[in-house]
Amino acid sequence: MHDEKLIKEIKRKALEIRKWVIESIYRAGSGHPGGSLSVADILACLYFHEMRHNPKDPKWPDRDRLVLSKGHAAPALYAALALAGYFPVEELKNLRKIGHFLQGHPCMKKVPGVDMSTGSLGHGLSVAVGMALAGKLDKKDYRVFAILGDGEVQEGQIWEAANAASHYKLDNLIAILDRNKLQIDGPTEEIMHLEPLAWRWQAFGWDVIEIDGHDIEEILDTFHEIKLNEKPTVIIANTIKGKGVSFMEGTLSFHGKPPSEEQYIRAMSELEQAERELND
Amino acid sequence: MIDAAITDKKRNLRDAYSSALIALGRRNPDVVVLDADLALSTKTKRFGTVFPDRFFDMGIAEANMMGVAAGLAACGKIVFASTFAVFATGRSYDAIRQSIAYPELNVKIVATHAGISVGGDGASHQMLEDIALMRALPNMVVIAPADATEMEDVVPAIAEHNGPCYVRIGRADAPILFETHGMFEIGKGYVLREGSDITVIATGTMTAEALKAHDLLKKEKIDARIIHMPTIKPLDEKLVKKSAKETGRIITCEEHTVIGGLGDAVAMAIAEKPVPMIRIGVNDVFGESGEAWQLMEKYGLTAENIVKRAKELIKKS
Numbered sequence: 039m040h041d042e043k044l045i046k047e048i049k050r051k052a053l054e055i056r057k058w059v060i061e062s063i064y065r066a067g068s069g070h071p072g073g074s075l076s077v078a079d080i081l082a083c084l085y086f087h088e089m090r091h092n093p094k095d096p097k098w099p100d101r102d103r104l105v106l107s108k109g110h111a112a113p114a115l116y117a118a119l120a121l122a123g124y125f126p127v128e129e130l131k132n133l134r135k136i137g138h139f140l141q142g143h144p145c146m147k148k149v150p151g152v153d154m155s156t157g158s159l160g161h162g163l164s165v166a167v168g169m170a171l172a173g174k175l176d177k178k179d180y181r182v183f184a185i186l187g188d189g190e191v192q193e194g195q196i197w198e199a200a201n202a203a204s205h206y207k208l209d210n211l212i213a214i215l216d217r218n219k220l221q222i223d224g225p226t227e228e229i230m231h232l233e234p235l236a237w238r239w240q241a242f243g244w245d246v247i248e249i250d251g252h253d254i255e256e257i258l259d260t261f262h263e264i265k266l267n268e269k270p271t272v273i274i275a276n277t278i279k280g281k282g283v284s285f286m287e288g289t290l291s292f293h294g295k296p297p298s299e300e301q302y303i304r305a306m307s308e309l310e311q312a313e314r315e316l317n318d
Numbered sequence: 319m320i321d322a323a324i325t326d327k328k329r330n331l332r333d334a335y336s337s338a339l340i341a342l343g344r345r346n347p348d349v350v351v352l353d354a355d356l357a358l359s360t361k362t363k364r365f366g367t368v369f370p371d372r373f374f375d376m377g378i379a380e381a382n383m384m385g386v387a388a389g390l391a392a393c394g395k396i397v398f399a400s401t402f403a404v405f406a407t408g409r410s411y412d413a414i415r416q417s418i419a420y421p422e423l424n425v426k427i428v429a430t431h432a433g434i435s436v437g438g439d440g441a442s443h444q445m446l447e448d449i450a451l452m453r454a455l456p457n458m459v460v461i462a463p464a465d466a467t468e469m470e471d472v473v474p475a476i477a478e479h480n481g482p483c484y485v486r487i488g489r490a491d492a493p494i495l496f497e498t499h500g501m502f503e504i505g506k507g508y509v510l511r512e513g514s515d516i517t518v519i520a521t522g523t524m525t526a527e528a529l530k531a532h533d534l535l536k537k538e539k540i541d542a543r544i545i546h547m548p549t550i551k552p553l554d555e556k557l558v559k560k561s562a563k564e565t566g567r568i569i570t571c572e573e574h575t576v577i578g579g580l581g582d583a584v585a586m587a588i589a590e591k592p593v594p595m596i597r598i599g600v601n602d603v604f605g606e607s608g609e610a611w612q613l614m615e616k617y618g619l620t621a622e623n624i625v626k627r628a629k630e631l632i633k634k635s
């Protein structure tokens with residue numbers, strides 16, 4: 039159980055992340071709002087409570103690592119990093135602009151706090167396995183988090199990584215699967231089915247926990263429960279694509295499309311309203 | 319000489335691809351189309367709507383898609399497999415090598431969103447090595463059409479060719495250069511403008527820039543021959559050698575790294591009888607996020623840069 043104050047504070051951060059997702063993608067004129075909004079709560083929990091990290095020292099060797107394997111959710115990651123203090127929030131206004139450092143997809147050579155360059159799907163879990171292996175080798179107690187899309191786990195390489203992770207008993211590795219049930223061409227189960235998803239991960243030797251990926255308290259409690267039992271953990275986070283902006287929720291069309299001016303205004307006012315309600 | 323001009327009219331090559339694919343599908347029941355969760359972007363979805371039984375979305379699993387394409391082809395199908403160029407070639411290279419190129423199967427990889435003009439998505443999505451990768455494979459035909467008219471001719475031509483083909487097109491709308499159909503033939507280069515001072519050989523999106531450069535050079539009294547080279551492999555070596563001999567200088571232009579693409583192919587062709595040459599392309603660096611036109615400008619993929627480099631080459635030689 040976590041105290042009310044902490045939960046409220048993280049909810050506030052998640053809303054701030056969502057506002058910056060909308061703001062930065064609107065200003066950029068391109069980007070992926072749907073999958074950025076669905077991971078906002080998870081990222082808020084990680085960067086504002088669960089992860090051991092230091093924005094003043096982004097390369098701290100003992101920090102927990104995060105690999106955003108579904109790199110197209112970069113706007114949410116950048117917002118979390120900026121709000122945590124890795125770089126000025128004003129930079130979020132220059133997403134995807136030439137001559138500025140916030141690339142369309144995460145680039146570890148340009149953005150402080152980004153632990154791995156991603157964007158092509160299906161690569162990140164392998165990298166996270168490598169980071170977790172290094173942690174074991176060096177007898178360090180950092181953990182590695184990898185955020186995966188549900189469509190993304192259709193890539194075969196994900197399952198090669200999953201197998202390696204349990205083989206090497208990487209209990210310092212935690213994958214979070216953003217189960218928003220949509221990819222680009224349609225619902226995951228219509229395009230290329232994934233169910234029974236929990237069972238598949240179990241079969242690959244992972245501990246599986248299923249949660250509501252928008253319930254801050256449940257997310258925090260879940261991180262708390264993860265055991266050092268020589269098994270990697272996957273959290274299947276049931277989420278809603280576009281969460282927090284009514285007309286983006288559960289839609290395919292906002293996977294990779296920026297809001298129009300009118301939609302931008304509506305989205306921001308909805309999120310501001312949610313902020314006011316939270317403060318009441 | 320081929321009739322070509324820059325007009326104000328633009329058309330997306332992906333639209334041309336899907337309409338040509340549908341026309342082909344009507345004529346030939348063996349045509350099967352695969353995509354990897356980008357069917358709305360590559361526009362193969364339109365084929366899927368007309369021929370739902372012959373369209374398969376393979377999900378986000380490109381290497382598997384290439385293997386499945388090979389299997390379908392091994393059973394007599396003419397398979398078109400599409401996704402973005404970066405995933406089509408990079409993520410699936412070994413599947414293409416082992417299961418398509420080596421057994422010489424009838425798979426047509428049509429990749430969209432090639433090159434730096436992808437724009438905002440940034441370096442992870444800007445495929446600049448695909449020509450090099452595909453060119454290196456035995457049995458593979460490599461094509462980069464310049465406009466929508468040509469794209470509509472490329473689709474039936476590669477269907478006609480029995481063997482693996484790789485076609486790369488960009489994301490953006492492109493100016494229409496060719497008014498009439500029927501020009502395209504695999505392995506042929508086309509002289510779009512006659513000239514005797516220098517030869518500019520361009521492919522894909524850069525052919526339009528080369529045509530603009532011709533007019534700019536003319537103002538400076540430089541008479542440039544412009545060649546459009548849609549097929550990078552097999553290269554029209556005869557035309558390259560002839561132009562090298564007749565104009566004495568060559569510039570190549572491609573929206574691709576200077577390593578392993580059109581420039582290298584042309585350099586290879588004239589290696590035994592070399593002439594002074596400059597290769598315009600992206601100079602062995604990854605791209606970055608930005609607007610397409612900003613990136614084309616920054617990385618020197620413009621008519622203005624062709625003019626600048628042509629003048630340098632003429633001054634030096």
Ligand SMILES: Cc1ncc(C[n+]2csc(CCOP(=O)(O)OP(=O)(O)O)c2C)c(N)n1
Pocket residue numbers: 072073074076108110157158159160186187188189190191216218220221222279293354355356378380405409
């Ligand atoms: C290897 C690869 N193939 C295709 C793409 C293009 N792409 C970007 S996002 C996406 C859909 C991702 O769906 P999902 O993993 O469910 O992400 P989310 O719903 O969270 O946005 C695709 C196909 C890509 N980035 N990488």
Ligand SMILES: [Mg+2]
Pocket residue numbers: 187188189216217218219220221
């Ligand atoms: Mg999804």
